[in-house]
Amino acid sequence: MDHGYTEYIEKSDRIPRLISHLFEKMPAIEADRAVLITQSYRETETEPVIMRRAKAFEHILKYIPIVIRPEELVVGSATIAPRGCQVFPEFSFEWLESEFDTIATRDADPFSISEDTKRSLHEVFQYWKGKTTSELATSYMAPQTLIAIEHNMFTPGNYFYNGVGHVTVSYDKVLRIGYEGIIQEAQAALDQMSLGDAEYSKKSQFLQAVMISCQAAIQYAYRYSELAAREAEQCTDSVRRAELIQISQNCAKVPAKGATSFYEACQSFWFVQMLLQIESNGHSISPGRFDQYMYPYYKKDLDSGRITREFAQELMDCIWVKLNDLNKARDHASAEGFAGYGMFQNLIAGGQNGDGEDVTNDLSFMSIQACMHVMLPQPSFSVRVWNKTPHEFLMRAAELTRTGIGLPAYYNDEVIIPALMNRGLTLQDAREYNIIGCVEPQKAGKTEGWHDAAFYNMCRPLELVFHNGMDEGVKVGIDTGNVEDMETFDAFYDAYKKQNHYMLSLMVNADNAIDVAHAERCPLPFLSSMVEDCIGRGKSVQEGGAVYNFTGPQGFGIANMTDSLYAIKTLVYDQKKVTMAEYKEAMDHNFGRQLSPEDAAEITKALARRLVDQEVEVDEERIREIYQVAKANGVPEEKRLKYEALRAMIEEVPKYGNDIPEVDQFARDVAYTYTKPLEQYRNPRGGWYQAGLYPVSANVPLGAQTGATPDGRYAHTPVADGVGPASGRDVHGPTAAANSVAALDHAIASNGTLFNQKFHPSALEGTEGLSKFVALIRGYFDQKGMHMQFNVVRRETLLDAQAHPENYKTLVVRVAGYSALFTTLSKSLQDDIIRRTEQGI
Template sequence: MSEAWRQFSSSIPSPRIERLTDGLLSVTPEIEAERALLVTESYKETEAAPINIRRAKALEKILSKMNIVIRDNELIVGNLTTKPRATQIFPEFSNKWLLEEFETLAKRKGDVFLISEEAKQNLREVFQYWDGKTVNELATEFMFTETKEAMDAGVFTVGNYYFNGVGHISVDYDKVLKKGFNGIIAEVEEARAKADKSDPDYIKKDQFLLAVVITAKAVINFAKRFAEEARTLANKSLNPQRSEELLRIAENCEWVPANPARSFYEAMQSFWFVQAVIQIESNGHSISPMRFDQYMYPYYEKDIASGKITKEEAQELLDCLWVKFNDVNKVRDEGSTKAFGGYPMFQNLIVGGQDASGKDATNELTFMCLEATAHIKLPQPSISIRVWNKTPDELLLKSAEISRLGLGMPAYYNDEVVIPSLVARGVSLSDARDYGIIGCVEPQKGGKTEGWHDAAFFNMAKVLELTINNGMAGDQQLGPKTGEFTSFTAFDQFMDAFRKQMEYFVSLLVNANNSVDLAHGERAPLPFLSSMVEDCIGKGKSLQEGGAYYNFTGPQGVGVANVGDSLMAIKKLVFDEKKITLRDLKDALDTNFGDQGQSAVERKLNSIDDISREAVAEIFKKLLLEENKTSLDELKNVNSNINIDLGTKKDKEYVRQMLINGAPKFGNDIDEVDDLAREGALIYCREVEKYKNPRGGQFQPGLYPVSANVPMGAATGATPDGRKAGMPLADGVSPVSGRDQTGPTAAMNSVAKLDHYIASNGTLFNQKFHPSALEGQQGLENLSAVVRSFFDQKGLHAQFNVISREMLMEAQENPEKYKSLVVRVAGYSAHFTALDKSIQDDIIERTEHSF
């Protein structure tokens, strides 16, 4: 391999790239109805057909009839919508929420979409056909009543796949580049010819394989439509250079993706057709290119060696492709925009790391991918880097240089944690070494895995709240009765109760996930997507039916630091030092530390004017036995004084300050609290990994929130870490904002103590640095050293916002001046001004570090 990459230096983007990016940033996203009309038309025509054939015929109709566009200045072509950054609608997954939000889409605080009256009318008519036929409706029918009640109470949400396509996958792009879809068709026809017709599943398998052939041919014809359009535009163009470019585009689209790519340019175009059509077939996001620098490098290396392309030309093609990633969009319900704010599509592209044989895989394209991110300064693709002990210093320094731009990218991943964690889940060593990242932080072997990553958000802090309330949510007995909080005499008793509540609610989470999983398999298999994942063709099954080689379901726990800090406060201040009684703590939490007036007990007692001690005891009995709102302890200790003083708002704020300041906090490298955070997370993770999914695979836990820590906090009452009701939960496995007070290294040391191996669906650690921390060469070296140190301690992931609090506050006040400002939200970056204010506030409040 050439060592020229060691001298790779930064460049500036071409004027073409600036024009393309300006064109994207100048528009407000719109909703288009074209796909919804076409898929509905197709479904009406195929009522009697098997579901895989219906899905294939629907994609065929969409690709043959949708409006195709070649935008000015483009070198890589293939649109999903007529207008830039627009979105299509996928009524087969869900639609009623959109019908209810037509009039508010343009008035949202975040993720605004325009929609014409014509589109509204078309969609209203389309949605009538889908009433009772959607994936969402079937999944709801599968769920237990208790499951739906827990979701309504904010214990967990499966809204991601409940309302949309699954996504969260990386296909075998390399296979398409090497064989083309004609090669895949030949592979399928051979499998059909060799199939055992006596197999009782033969008919179903053959229908799936036939569906694959239909979709492969549809994509080939889709590309040829672009070839024809390019020639038409070339003939009309008055610009000789653009005419020549369009004719080259036509040649590319005639050849790929039907046939194997013969050049770097053809490989790029073939790749994009795959990327685009996956997202036309289904609106599942996180369609991740993963190890792009590995499967694209042979085409680049060959063309450079032969003189067919220059580095500058190749870089411009990369930059053009990077712009195309940002043309992909989707509309979510308004509630989900608080968990996925900023129009994110989570197309994770990762570079570096080691190859399947365990050798360092860094190459020249690795650096050029990072350079493309620096050139376009847009949120997509979500660029990441794999790091291990043989990662070249030059690559880490280049990555730190990109981090210094303030885009929140790249994200850093530790090979020496991810690889063994995947092997422990049954992935072969060579496959584990070839991992990439899906969506936010989820590792998998591309082209062989249906991971169902990001399958749910599980509110660990809500389970803690329910434990404190003996399974009650308001007046509803939501969870099991595990003991009145004020009756516990030892910390271990409370921990046992927490484990029992966790066990119960994780079982409901599994029911929800498996219900949605089954509904997708029955109503929305994806034959095109499945054709590029091993071993769907071999098994004769779609991904949704268990066709992948590896099958997982990956729900993630949210609120790790809140749980750790809360457990520490209870243990230290209540049981060890006895500075707070359980009753005082319970009353403080019940009243949101005095902000919501009196607790139920206080309201009863303070309504008494003149009453005997016996009568007071009777009231307590009623509360204990009938309303379940106090404990036997409180009954035994009723004060004989009629004017019982249960505490003022001032007293409860004192309790809150003691909870905040009287116990150590996660994020300061203090073993006692860090170990409790670790144990709290393990209680969740150990429960999750007990379960199987309908595709024959295993549940695997993750610890990351996307940005669901904000809405999940809104659904959670006051917690013993001093957090008030409704406030955001901690971000990922990061400390609670402002509680990590002893510097970035101490925070990393705390996070590294969590068991990142068991959380094999990914963990997410955010840090924010003031720009001055990364100034000069020393700043880059400092960041590189911090990453290596954290990974030496077996942390899994880290990412950095390098931006000042002052700039964020200025952007919040004057958004029109900061339309291009990109920040790291959670496992993704987004334009700051497109975010809901609650997410903006959460980013602003994160601890700002310096070295």
């Protein structure tokens, strides 16, 4: 099969200049959208919320400043500043106002913000007090839920403070019929209704809101058409003038009407992608199967001679750059959990169609090439793998992995398709899945998945077992008895399950409260216009308009929980080498570890932030007091030696990740303590809960809120990421680690699992290295593993990048379910990546 590599292997000179322009300055916060939505809301206070949302969207798109960046071929930007972000006060604003003076200097994802912008935002924020989704969601939560959140048992902050996102819309529909066609569809649905229908009032308002929103998108594109025409008139460069004229013609055509060329399809795609993130600030708006819905336009143009592979590749490269232009600001804590300016726009290639035929095509290969040309974190590029995936496609994907960019992630059709069918998807829909955000499967254009609904740290309920439901002197969990009195491992394990089930019920209460708040205050008619069957049902996705509705919170800490429980079982109950009282005492004293000044300072900052969050005045004397308490965490020498001896015994207990069947089967059961109980819960949109097993990068900041664990992990250090072994504990090579992870039941975790591995670059050298690497993936997938992703980088390179970030501005690494520029990550997250076991093949 000839995929014409020689014809488009070299990237355009344009691409490096576009990238350079994008990264010249720190990203900036802009106030235009916040001002405009506030203006509109003031004028529509007596109208239904769905109509207010549509009219606000219309007002924003009519007046928000627009720009065509130098040399762009595909246009449309949410901000004037490259990589800038707008503000969305309808979801939350208090956190941003409190961080006005620190957001530019914080460790994770800093943003510049001008004094004028601060003044403008402060003024509009006054209007939104008492009107946000976060405030409404809080009022719906049970008191015990709020206590659990305060004590970091779980965090639903993703949608608590932001839009939902995490969706793939029907890009193919917009490419095919344009927004004019969707308007006609909504009008036809409205015409079929009778004034006497029981739900006429709400449905008619929704359908009208869809039409207003789609028309606003059309008018917005016309603004770009006019701007390009004006710039063309003033342009003295004949080549650029011709480009601007073509851009003007494209924007006059799409996305109003269906695309008739690959270039038009690229421009139409981009308007959809960008406008979704002006309507709402939910991230993980994922392009999905770009190589499938774009291929007919590419193939038609290529066969007719209308386009060359070289120009088609350049257009794709331009889109890849544009995907890095979109950005959002998060609160300090969330920024640490999503460090690296993560937008999680997952674009996936390869796989099969609804009839079960492999559909890898030229655009699949060209997507890999675009990643090699651009070498940036976005899109979060992924590939689908099954037994008919062409070997040359996997080898080409492996070449991309070898670059060290952390792309692509690999997904197993043989697990994901049946997992989705088990959740109610048809066979055809399941076969056509794509990946959302990090690792979450769904059917595009039919699903409101609520992926990443919460981060659930599986280690925290174990802390409650050791303290009979208490945390920092507060009753957070339930009574399960004194741990010292538990005479059997089954009694101890049962206590964990009870604390865990109780915390899961509180997490569900939090998610459902937030779900209801979004439906009541922030329905999204524009997004809903591109998701089935919202128009047919006459309701937004937030109200249950999608065909498939899920809520997918993710649990993490599998490795720590497995190693912890197995150590307790072995040392306390089987071998009786230590009593539970001795174990508890050692953990309460952090195994005798004397905190380093760096650790103490990190705890100090965390405690100080917590005091600030609770509106307790914090002064320098109090800061020093907290620091001294943290630093003086040592214990008498005799006790310290005893605790260290226990920790040495723990190290000798077999660990998850080394292909030990007894331990791996134990891990499978531990994972079930999270995945199975979730299946009993339902959400307000008529769907149900499904578990994911991945942390994004929250295992680092949430680990900082977690005490010592029975596996010997020190307090306030990272929890294991994803479903992989704890860092440094997989000592028998990558195949052994993969075999252990494959022992988990990945199919039940239908919201996705995440398996990180790190390789030394020498492991992938030459054709032989790539072949062995592909064989590792095939072998893991043959055992029903769901997902794999890789860092291929020398430890020495990462250490040098920490010390000299100015020399590594373009170093991209795999963080969790996404890649990011290494130097933009917080030091704690950088350290976590460095600590991962470095494998060879």
